Amino acid sequence: MRNLLTAVLFTFLTTLLFGLVYPLAFTGLAQIIFPHQANGSLVKDESGKTIGSELIGQPFVSPGYFRPRPSAAGDAGYDAGASGGSNLGPTSAELIARIRTDTELMQAENPAAKVPVDLVTASASGLDPHISPAAAKFQIPRVARERGISESDLGSLVSRFTEERQFGFLGEPRVNVLLLNLELDKRFPK
């Protein structure tokens, strides 16, 4: 009984301290020191309308845009209110069929190179904002054709948007699809 009473008092007080004071005080601190990051690293257009987040991938299907990786988030993909992966295993017939279909479509757009693996595999979150530099390079011929610009101009834009490993050694090189496509619209409007 004594233990139960202590447990109730203990749970009550420590919940206030660790469950309310800590997260709320920290929210205040974060909002003061890193307001941009704490609010989702949002990207806005000139009118101040939110057009996405630097960190969250968006769906792009028009051939004049670089395409992101396949997504299993939500019913339609890239649903940033319902993140999710495909969770299909390596021997799943459904996975193999999906990859076969996607690979054929991709290959038709650029028969000259093999399709980089990240372009036909779904990410863990379904919101991966990046593709590999190889996957960006693979799409250059199609995007250049659609926009009527030279492959080398587009290539140098892609290089500019290629992020190296963080601090030179952490993670993998990558290209942020949303930021690249926004720049594409600005520099080479259709």
Add this chain to the structure above:
Amino acid sequence: MSLSGWFQIVFYFALLLLITRPLGAYMARVYEGERTFLSRFLRPAENLIFRFCRVDEEWEMNWKEYSLALIAFSLVSGVALFFLQRLQGYLPLNPQDLPGVDSPDYTGSSFNTAVSFMTNTNWQGYGGETTMTYLTQMMGLTYQNFFSAAVGMSVAIALIRGIARRETDHIGNFWVDTVRGALYVLLPASLILALLLVSQGVVQNLNPYETATLADESTMAQIGNESGSGDSVELKQAVNTQTIAQGPAASQIAIKQLGTNGGGFFNVNSSHPFENPTPFSNLLQLFAILLIPAAFTYTLGRMVGSQKHGWAVFGAMASLFLAGVIVSYWAESRSNPLFPGNVDQIASETSPGGNMEGKETRFGIANSVLWATATTAASNGSVNSMHDSYTPLGGLVPLANILLGEVIFGGVGAGMYGMLVFIILTVFIAGLMVGRTPEYLGKKIEAFEMKMVVIAILVMPLFILSFTAISVLMPEAGLSSRNNLGPHGLTEILYAFSSGAGNNGSAFAGLNANTLWYNTTIGLSMLFGRFFIILPVLAIAGNMAAKKRVPSGAGTFPVTTPLFAVLLVGVVLIVGALTFFPVLSLGPILEQFLMSSGESF
């Protein structure tokens, strides 16, 4: 596999090695009640809690009192979390207007989640951003992240005291140990980590979800009708906005890693770009996962007065950990033979290559497998890639880590007391080999300890294997939840119960475990997997504390040598293999052979 990948793995491990001693020594001071550099700020809060709860900080408990206090606290805080979830619809900080969990129909989800966070498992049968209000995330889940971790640390400290002390029945005060762990170790580390995470882009706000207008306005989505009612019309719907989930994530993610909890703020845990945005945030979180468990080996050495023993235990853990990383890295870097030949699966400077299904571009293969190994070696269970999509052998590594009892560093506290159970077993076996009464650090190991050791070791396999077998025999409740067929489907079910009974919390997430059957049985596995190890461990602690110390002689098996570390690794592996090899051979091992021969399901 790439040089850069190996370098990142080695760099990570070196960091871990460097922090073990200073943090381990600090934790020993905290639990011995000595002054530390943080006492000036935290002592007033500590006193406030003791006074308010009428805890006498000088009073020490025997193992039964310690256990009762632990159970009382787990019960009260678990019930509180259950009702918080059910009532969240009526409470503030709910900008998305989410209803109470399990309303209108009860499916066991709120029970499962309450048990899950109270037992430090943090199995998620739900998707965070679609289920939990900000108030539940903070007051319920963040809170339990701190305290289920602090409870585990208390148990480990109580056991270490039992080994170190003699001829007493006191093993410490549960309330005092738990407050000190939370206040002096977890809270300051969480604050620092959370701030670093926000700097990288982890969100921390109370805003409603953001709506963004998509750049590619012609984006159309195909929403297939999967109802199977014969109506296979595909609906085409224009999607030109994106809803972006928000919330007070960083403060929770920091403690989720430090307390080896692992329950994510968002559905996909640390693969979500808001939960783990950059390679640096990834390194920080990885480091936080094994930080305290590694330091515990030094705390053990310090408190029992044999630093070499602490390092021998560290060595045993480290070698199992590195072996897991190597196997998983190798397996995930290989090509899937079932993919068409024109998919480029070879790693290069510009492409990650390997098995990228369920992995994020910024992490690639190396950081994904390192995480998968660390999160299951510890009983953390957070993920930055989807284990369900791993190759058979790549996915076997995290599964095996859990099945070995999560003693490869293990959960905060839980890994230490789990390993101490195996150490006692090892010393016992070594004693039998030379034919004398085994002793561990001057304490005779006798029948009572061995009974408790056997209970602690057998409870996990009992629940994992029984529930897996029952689920496989039930087509409706058990099998229909699978997302993959063939041997991979069996692995999904096996992994779920392993994760529950092992208090890990990671998942082969394709399995739809948010059903009455799985919510209830996994909930029970978590309860038994937690308390039927903690209670025997506390009994051992009490019993050992009462013993006399015998001077070590020529026949004593030294526990400070590499030979001891090797024997310990051997015992851990043999117990695990004897128990689980049959079921593993029907799951991942069979799948590996079938994949190599081109079979799919």
